[in-house]
Amino acid sequence: MQTFVPKNIKMNRPKVYDVPHKALRNALSQLSLLAGKTNYSDQQEVKQFYKLGEDVFKMLTIHANDENEVTLAELEERCPGSSQNDLDDHVQIHLAQDKLEKLLSKIYNNSKSGMDTTEDGAEFYLAFSEFHGEYLEHSAAEERVTQPLLWKYFTDEELAAHRGKIMAKIPPRSLLTWFRFIVPAQSSNERIGLLTGLKAMAPPTFFNEAMEVIKQVLTEKEFDLLNQSLS
Numbered sequence: 001m002q003t004f005v006p007k008n009i010k011m012n013r014p015k016v017y018d019v020p021h022k023a024l025r026n027a028l029s030q031l032s033l034l035a036g037k038t039n040y041s042d043q044q045e046v047k048q049f050y051k052l053g054e055d056v057f058k059m060l061t062i063h064a065n066d067e068n069e070v071t072l073a074e075l076e077e078r079c080p081g082s083s084q085n086d087l088d089d090h091v092q093i094h095l096a097q098d099k100l101e102k103l104l105s106k107i108y109n110n111s112k113s114g115m116d117t118t119e120d121g122a123e124f125y126l127a128f129s130e131f132h133g134e135y136l137e138h139s140a141a142e143e144r145v146t147q148p149l150l151w152k153y154f155t156d157e158e159l160a161a162h163r164g165k166i167m168a169k170i171p172p173r174s175l176l177t178w179f180r181f182i183v184p185a186q187s188s189n190e191r192i193g194l195l196t197g198l199k200a201m202a203p204p205t206f207f208n209e210a211m212e213v214i215k216q217v218l219t220e221k222e223f224d225l226l227n228q229s230l231s
């Protein structure tokens with residue numbers, strides 16, 4: 001674990017991990033809850049659990065690749081050696097995630113074949129809790145240690161360019177999945193800011209589709225406030 005934190009960092013700089021990490025913490029918590037409450041002898045419940053797991057693991061993979069290929073790659077060029085800790089963490093996370101994904105698929109396939117998957121479900125729940133704990137520590141370390149390094153070595157404009165590169169890589173379908181987890185995890189001001197930006201940049205059909213997805217994951221009061229602020 002890195003311990004070096006640069007001094008003299010100006011505040012109010014862009015927090016590059018804020019949006020994806022809020023989404024991932026929300027997604028991981030949802031999967032943890034569902035893994036615990038699923039009735040593993042009920043095919044429909046297992047299917048619902050499997051679908052959430054698939055979405056969560058896809059987002060984790062996309063996020064790790066974004067960090068490796070954009071954020072950490074750029075940081076490594078400016079400050080050689082500084083990305084190694086996060087890259088190593090990502091390798092460990094990938095190995096643990098791979099085991100969980102295999103177990104998730106086994107549970108789903110066995111359930112589809114009519115088997116009771118209670119024992120494997122209990123193992124997933126426990127192994128996922130261990131993974132969840134490690135992931136939370138890793139993402140907090142990125143915000144406490146790597147974020148100040150990014151502020152030290154890049155201007156706000158350069159950090160915005162990194163974000164642009166990451167956004168350009170995400171296919172629109174994946175973006176809708178991300179919105180399901182990002183938007184309810186944000187404060188009302190943050191989500192108004194995010195959706196104002198989307199409305200200005202995205203084709204109206206995509207924006208409307210995004211709002212339909214978002215409507216399903218906000219309370220009525222939250223959605224009405226967002227809608228009013230955007231009109």
Ligand SMILES: [Fe+2]
Nearest residue numbers: 064067086142
């Ligand atoms: Fe990471």
